[in-house]
Amino acid sequence: MITVEGLTKVYAGVRAVDDLTFAVESGKVTGFLGPNGAGKSTTMRMVLGLDRPTAGSARVSGKRYTDFPAPLREVGALLDAGAMHPGRTGRSHLRIGAHSNGIARSRVDEVIEQVGLEAAAGRRVKGYSLGMRQRLGIAAALLGDPPVLLFDEPVNGLDLDGVRWIRALLRGFADEGRTVLVSSHLMSEMQLIADRVVVIGRGRLIADTEMDGLLAGLDGQRVRVRSPRADDLAALLARDVTVALHGQGELEVRGLAASAVGDLAHAHGIPLHHLAEVEQSLEDAYLALTEGSVEHHGHVPASAEGGVR
Amino acid sequence: MSSATVLARAGRAEWSRIWSVRSSWVLVVCLGLFMVGVAVLAGVDAASNPESIPADATGWDGARFTAMFALFGTVALAVMTSTADHATGAIVPTLQWSPRRGILFAARGLVIVLTVTLIGIILVTLASLVMGALAGVGLPLDDGLRSAGELAVVLACGALLGIGLGLATRSTAASLVLALALLLVLPPIVANLPFEWAATVSSWLPGSAALFLIFGEGPLDDMTVSLARLTMVGWAVGAATLGALRLVRSDAGH
Numbered sequence: 001m002i003t004v005e006g007l008t009k010v011y012a013g014v015r016a017v018d019d020l021t022f023a024v025e026s027g028k029v030t031g032f033l034g035p036n037g038a039g040k041s042t043t044m045r046m047v048l049g050l051d052r053p054t055a056g057s058a059r060v061s062g063k064r065y066t067d068f069p070a071p072l073r074e075v076g077a078l079l080d081a082g083a084m085h086p087g088r089t090g091r092s093h094l095r096i097g098a099h100s101n102g103i104a105r106s107r108v109d110e111v112i113e114q115v116g117l118e119a120a121a122g123r124r125v126k127g128y129s130l131g132m133r134q135r136l137g138i139a140a141a142l143l144g145d146p147p148v149l150l151f152d153e154p155v156n157g158l159d160l161d162g163v164r165w166i167r168a169l170l171r172g173f174a175d176e177g178r179t180v181l182v183s184s185h186l187m188s189e190m191q192l193i194a195d196r197v198v199v200i201g202r203g204r205l206i207a208d209t210e211m212d213g214l215l216a217g218l219d220g221q222r223v224r225v226r227s228p229r230a231d232d233l234a235a236l237l238a239r240d241v242t243v244a245l246h247g248q249g250e251l252e253v254r255g256l257a258a259s260a261v262g263d264l265a266h267a268h269g270i271p272l273h274h275l276a277e278v279e280q281s282l283e284d285a286y287l288a289l290t291e292g293s294v295e296h297h298g299h300v301p302a303s304a305e306g307g308v309r
Numbered sequence: 310m311s312s313a314t315v316l317a318r319a320g321r322a323e324w325s326r327i328w329s330v331r332s333s334w335v336l337v338v339c340l341g342l343f344m345v346g347v348a349v350l351a352g353v354d355a356a357s358n359p360e361s362i363p364a365d366a367t368g369w370d371g372a373r374f375t376a377m378f379a380l381f382g383t384v385a386l387a388v389m390t391s392t393a394d395h396a397t398g399a400i401v402p403t404l405q406w407s408p409r410r411g412i413l414f415a416a417r418g419l420v421i422v423l424t425v426t427l428i429g430i431i432l433v434t435l436a437s438l439v440m441g442a443l444a445g446v447g448l449p450l451d452d453g454l455r456s457a458g459e460l461a462v463v464l465a466c467g468a469l470l471g472i473g474l475g476l477a478t479r480s481t482a483a484s485l486v487l488a489l490a491l492l493l494v495l496p497p498i499v500a501n502l503p504f505e506w507a508a509t510v511s512s513w514l515p516g517s518a519a520l521f522l523i524f525g526e527g528p529l530d531d532m533t534v535s536l537a538r539l540t541m542v543g544w545a546v547g548a549a550t551l552g553a554l555r556l557v558r559s560d561a562g563h
Contacts, residue, residue: 049408050401050561066408069310070318077405083398085330092329093402100322100406102314140402 001026001179002047002148006056009042009203016042018203019056024181026147029174031194031211032183035290039203040183041079044150048077060148072101072144078137079152086126090117090136093125097140111139116165130157138166148179155189167193191282201290215280223253223261226274233270237261252278312412319407319416327390327424336389340382341432344375348436352443359445368441368448369456375436376429376460376523380467383425384492387471388484390421391552395479400561410557414476418549422468429464430457463519466541467492470515473548477555491544492516500528512536515544 002024009017017039024030034040045051047058049065057064060075068074084093094108112121115135120128128136134157141149151170155163170193174180184190190197197214199207207214227233230249237243241255253261258277265272327333351372355362394400407413434457441448470491474484493516500511511517511528518540521527527537 045561048405050404052558052560066410068408069315071408072406079401079405080398083401085326085393085397085399087330087332089329092325096322096325096329097402097406099325100318102318 001061002150002181003059003062004043004047004056005058007043007046007053007058008055009039009046009051010054015203017046017053020200020203020205021056022198022205022208024179024198025196026179027174027177028195029170029180029182029193031190031197032181032200033187033190033197033286033290034183034200034206037202038200038290040200041152042203043200044077044079044152044181044183047150048075048079050079070101070103070144072097072103072146074144074146075148075150076141076144076146077150077152078134078141078154079150081130081133081137081156084125084133084136087124089122089124090128090132090139091121093136094121094140094143097143101144103143107143107145111142114142115139131159131162134158135162138169146178149173149181151180151182153184154182155184155186163189187281187283187286197282199286199289206289211282214285215282221255221257221280222278223256223258224250224274224276224278225253225258225261225265225272226250227265227270227272229270232268233265236264236268236270250274312409315407315409316412316416319413320420322407323416323420324424326393327421330393332389333386336382336386337428340378341435344378344382344432344436345439347375347378348372348440349443352440355440355444355446362444362446366444366446367452368437368444368446369452372433372437372440373456373523376433376463377519379429379433379460380463380492380519380523381489382432383429383464384467384471384488385485386425386428387421387468388475388481388488391417391472391475392479392481392484396481404561411553414553414556417476418469418472421472422465425468426461426464430460433457433460459522462538463522463541466515466545467519469545470548473545473550473552476552477548479555492519496520496528513540515541518544 004023005021007017007020008015020039020043032040032044042051043058046053047060047065065071065075091108091112094111095105097103098105098108112118115138117132117135117139120132125133125136134154138151138154141151154166158166167189170180170182174195182190182193191211194211196210197207198205224246225233226249228249230245230251234243234245234251237251237253237256241253244252246252258275262272262275394403403413404410407416434453437448437453471484471488474487475481478484478487491514496511496514496516499514500508500517508528512532517527518537521532521537522534522541
């Protein structure tokens with residue numbers, strides 16, 4: 001279990017993390033979300049003892065990270081896949097980690113096999129692709145077979161096969177009862193993996209909730225319906241619920257189940273060509289939550305706006 | 310788990326860090342070839358002019374000048390190995406694996422100092438053997454041991470100075486420039502300044518102290534071995550303290 005209490009970090013007068021309090025439970029994958037510059041990586045660095053908190057504390061299994069004599073056996077972490085000596089081989093990199101924590105050499109070969117780097121382990125890291133470095137970083141995190149895992153953007157640079165592998169890996173760890181904290185910008189990925197989400201913005205806690213609860217908190221269910229008599233159907237529905245016209249003959253209905261929309265259309269003899277509930281997305285929930293917390297906004301050129309959906 | 314166990318593990322990891330990158334091997338091999346090559350040239354030259362060799366000369370005396378190359382080489386190796394983590398970003402996994410920074414500093418200092426000191430002594434000994442054999446002069450064991458002991462102090466202090474500067478600046482280039490300035494550039498420049506105090510100040514620099522301990526010559530006539538040793542140790546401990554404070558107190562990447 002990871003416990004963060006009143007954690008604060010000030011860099012040159014800027015509060016990168018501001019009085020953050022949350023707990024990451026074991027047996028679940030917890031997604032750690034927030035816009036760029038929200039303080040996710042800084043929080044993880046403080047949990048791992050890399051940066052000193054200005055105030056507050058971060059503990060793993062009740063202890064400060066720096067109190068562990070062999071931390072790889074307690075916490076495995078991948079923060080920055082590029083943070084390794086490019087002149088070292090992958091195997092040498094892992095052996096140094098193993099030496100520093102009293103882990104057997106044979107375990108190095110086990111994790112190399114687990115992440116699928118057997119063929120590249122003897123090559124120097126400077127020749128690795130981003131995906132291979134990511135796998136090497138994950139191998140290092142798994143060296144001590146720890147009960148707590150932290151991953152910062154673990155699917156960065158991975159191909160589809162790698163993404164599916166890490167998804168299964170994280171799910172498997174949580175199912176084994178381990179504590180898993182994962183940050184990612186890929187909302188669709190987090191929606192598939194995470195059981196719980198912690199959302200921060202401008203260093204402050206915005207939400208700390210179960211994934212289902214977060215999605216249910218969105219403004220009601222939505223149904224997409226297409227009909228050659230969309231105007232007639234919209235007129236009928238608009239008496240009770242919100243209806244929006246989406247292109248030629250397509251409606252989006254809020255506040256009514258798909259079955260009820262179908263029944264109503266059938267009762268009035270209106271033919272339907274498409275009827276489906278719109279899945280609630282974490283992306284929508286995330287955007288709603290972090291609307292006021294985005295520090296860096298991009299601008300779309302006016303000429304390109306028409307082509308952006 | 311005892312701190313000694315943690316220190317031993319961190320030390321083993323440091324040893325692997327040094328020898329798992331090609332640059333360390335390249336530096337040691339090049340330094341060795343250069344020192345032995347210079348000893349060969351000096352030995353051949355001495356053999357061709359036997360009248361220029363003093364009666365009491367030994368191979369240790371003849372190859373003494375190679376000790377300065379050993380000093381620069383070992384300082385460079387100490388700087389490279391102590392700054393590599395920050396230069397490559399590898400400080401993140403290093404501190405994740407060894408989060409007790411005081412122990413990490415102790416392990417890094419011990420392993421690097423012992424390793425580069427031993428390498429320096431081996432290379433100087435090798436150069437002396439080559440020089441002695443080519444020039445046809447003796448290599449008395451007691452002289453050799455005394456020279457090696459003095460050289461060990463110089464090399465160990467030079468290595469600790471390099472580690473301290475490396476950890477304090479977190480920059481390979483800045484550390485090498487500072488080390489070269491203190492050991493090579495500043496001592497003669499300061500000594501030749503037109504002030505009465507210039508020679509005294511120059512004698513307090515580590516380069517002057519190293520020169521005195523190796524060759525017995527310094528900017529002041531009344532320099533002593535104990536003062537020169539104290540100067541070397543003072544600079545080494547001072548730089549190491551700065552480096553340790555930076556490592557222990559500062560955030561990993563700042």
